Amino acid sequence: MTKTIEEHRSLAHQPTGVTEKTKFEKIHVEIFDNSTTASLAIAHEIADLIRSKQAKGEVCVLGLATGSSPTSVYNELVRLHQEEGLSFKNVITFNLDEYFPMEPENLQSYVRFMNEYLFDHIDIERENIHIPDGTLPYELVDSFCQEYEQKIKELGGIDLQILGIGRTGHIGFNEPGSHINSKTRLITLDHITRLDAASDFFGEENVPRRAITMGVGTIMKAKRIILMAWGEGKANVIQRTVEGEISDTVPATYLQSHSNATLVLDDGSAAELVRIKTPWLVQTCKWDNYLAKKAVIWLSLKLQKPILKLTDRDYNDHGMSDLVAEHGPAYNINIQMFNELQHTITGWPGGKPKADDTYRPERAEPAKKRVVIFSPHPDDDVISMGGTFIRLVDQGHDVHVAYQTSGNIAVFDEDVIRFADFFRDFNDVYTISNNDGKKTYQHVVETIKGKKPGEVDSTLVQAIKGLIRRGEAKAACRYVGLPDEKAHFLDMPFYETGLVKKKPLCEEDIQIIVNLLQEIKPHQIYAAGDLSDPHGTHRVCLSAIFQALDRLKGEPWIKDCWVWLYRGAWQEWDINDIEMAVPLSPGELVRKRKSIFKHQSQKDTALFPGADPREFWMRAEDRNHATATLYDKLGLPEYEAIEGFKRYKF
Incomplete structure (x- = not known):
């Protein structure tokens, strides 16, 4: 790490001149x-x-x-x-x-x-x-x-x-x-x-x-x-x-x-x-496959022409003459990139049994895979990959969902009072000489009434908020078809501060992930790669998974475990980054929406909506529609919606 810092000691000085690579940049x-x-x-x-x-x-x-x-x-x-x-x-x-x-x-x-x-x-x-x-x-x-x-x-x-x-x-x-x-x-x-x-x-x-x-x-x-x-x-x-x-x-x-x-x-x-985005416009590039794919997609979308209709002239006029010279003509480049994009599309996210998987994003075997879907908050699974979640369950895989945090700070105070009120009235109706319900309700109302904005909730209020989100997550899993015992609530300690500011990851956080993976020994792991999460929880949760995988890399089962990163709550993968695209039918999109609706405390108005005023289900659908539209513009089949994944190789 020190070497990396030393390599950037130029940070302390202005550049001596503008290079071709930085010619569009007006500041160091x-x-x-x-x-x-x-x-x-x-x-x-x-x-x-x-x-x-x-x-x-x-x-x-x-x-x-x-x-x-x-x-x-x-x-x-x-x-x-x-x-x-x-x-x-x-x-x-x-x-x-x-x-x-x-x-x-x-x-x-x-x-x-x-x-x-x-x-x-x-x-x-x-x-x-x-x-x-x-x-x-x-x-x-x-x-x-x-x-x-x-x-x-x-x-x-x-x-x-x-x-x-x-x-x-x-x-x-x-x-x-x-x-x-x-x-x-x-x-x-x-x-x-x-x-x-x-x-x-x-x-x-x-x-x-x-x-x-x-x-x-x-x-x-x-x-x-x-x-x-x-x-x-x-x-x-x-x-x-x-x-x-x-x-x-x-x-x-x-x-x-x-x-x-x-x-x-x-x-x-x-x-x-x-x-970074279009380096071929400012410098001579070393055209590896990733950069070529990125450039072809950019050119196709810029010219609003399907990939298979791009010409040598199109490439030459947009800074990619050296790509044509090295790998052309355009016809060959177009066919290769079209095929690569086509091979990302699959309706079988767990792999299609007894199929030739040479050009499929996932392996055919084992036909029934053990799958762990990690969800940083109790609703990220259905928001970001709800359609794929449904497919995996419907296609008979052994699916588990691991909710990494309680998500308790994202519950409105009035929802807690509503649940405490239910608990009180339930005790009044069904319990003789039991004053617990009234005491609970009184405590909740008094502590919330006297709380300043942002002040830490009492332990009881935090617990109720956590249970609200846990109940919603269970309801969503049941709707998808997942039994209760396949939903794992990890309640990672770094999150449990009652504040937006969290504690650093600790040994206990990572060991919780290690223990779960050792217990299930999955063939597939899905994790949130949505690092634009403004509150940082997704980033911390992903770091915990990566550290756990690093510790487990000597285990025999880990060699057969593939990790897929999803996005969707805050933004979507760029098309050139997507390595598995799971198309959703209109009916499946409705099922995904209904699974998100089970998270009622986040419905209508979430406590932490971020910069996007739309509800989470709207964001997810719009992004899934947009991904499908981009595939269509590139000349691929027209789908209702697509969820995209990028494989993490560890």
Whole structure:
């Protein structure tokens, strides 16, 4: 890992010139394989700056950000302090923003965030910490903002400013419309920003409408700026930031005019950049099969021509003359790629018995497979692969579903009261001299009535919420045809905090997965590869599965186990990534919808809907329809809907 960081030491410097590969990029970009490695590089640059300032007897002024993006950076800085002696005695910090109004001890407070992730674990002087004050009376906010600006100016400005980026393109809380010369001020939050923050506040209605933010002009005066972005969900706004025109509609584009700014990205957030999405437009490519498939699909969709109708001229006019020269003519390329896409399609996700499986995505044997479907939350199985789930059961495979977390924080308080009310009335009707139902109801009502938004539920309320989701998952399984004993509720400990913020994966989490797999010894595993999940649970659950598989790689059964990754709740696989496409008939799509409907607590309005206002069943159907439409446009058979899977080879 250290070597990887060293390979990217250019992070600390501007490029000497624009290369052909980066000719569409208007700002320096560094792309890492994953956010962990990228975060380490950022943390080490910060540490190097602190040490160099210490050697000169100077203070180091840092501009800090909050949110999910910088947490790994802060974790590494804490490690460097505790294990390698990095001191923060000479560091002065200024945070970008804070909600208004906001008490510092509140769960959503950025004061609390910074203390929990960084300040409480290092030796920084408390008087050197500056965070916008969300407790001020309104009439004092303006003077506070002026003083904040003056403090930064008196220290000679910010040496290094780290930033995240919102879906609106905001930096800090500088929403669309912010001027490049804007200073620290009170602003009104954009609706999309408030929607994105809704999970932290347990409902959009609880998100403050205003915030105090460092201005764009203040940020731009920093000597060095690093903006970080992780995950596919940020890919579109990153593309506009890097390759678009400077505009106040995407405030992050202002960074293009900064003399020493770098965007640090992982593969997911960089996915829409030209050099990643269509590298043949900016450089000579080494045409392996994956890249050729990606290019052919892109060309077909761009020209709105089926693959089999593409010509040599089409390839030559769109930067792919070398592909034709190496593997052409177009007719040969078209046939090969058409066949590859055709071979992904199967109505037998568990393999078709007694069939020639040479060109099928799954093996024919064994005819009846042991299958484990991992579902991060209690509804991801039916939302993301409900049609395939139904097929596997209908076709007689030994299917098990493993619900990795309880999903208890995603239940509305009024649903808990409703169930407690049922319990109370049931006891009144059927139990003599039993006061448990009334006590339970009274406890639930009193604790919920006195709870602040985002406050942790009592143990009893958490348990009821978990049981609500467990009952819904069982109902969905029964509808699909799966008996109760084939549904496994793992309740992984990392999730059980009662908060959106979770604990790190621990040994117990991984061992739970190991034990289940050892018990079932599956031929197939399905897992959520939907890493755009804004709350991170999918990412953590997948990591636990991968770590469990790594531990089990010496087991004899593991050699016959294939892992398929599904998506669907937040986005779908790109066509070029799909290795198994399971078509759904109109009737099967209705069955899938009804299985999702069994999750009544998530119906109509989910507590954590993310950025997409549609219900989960609508999202899933629209994505399944869209995948089928793309296959049709490429010249493949026309289906009602398709669920796509990518194989993970371990």
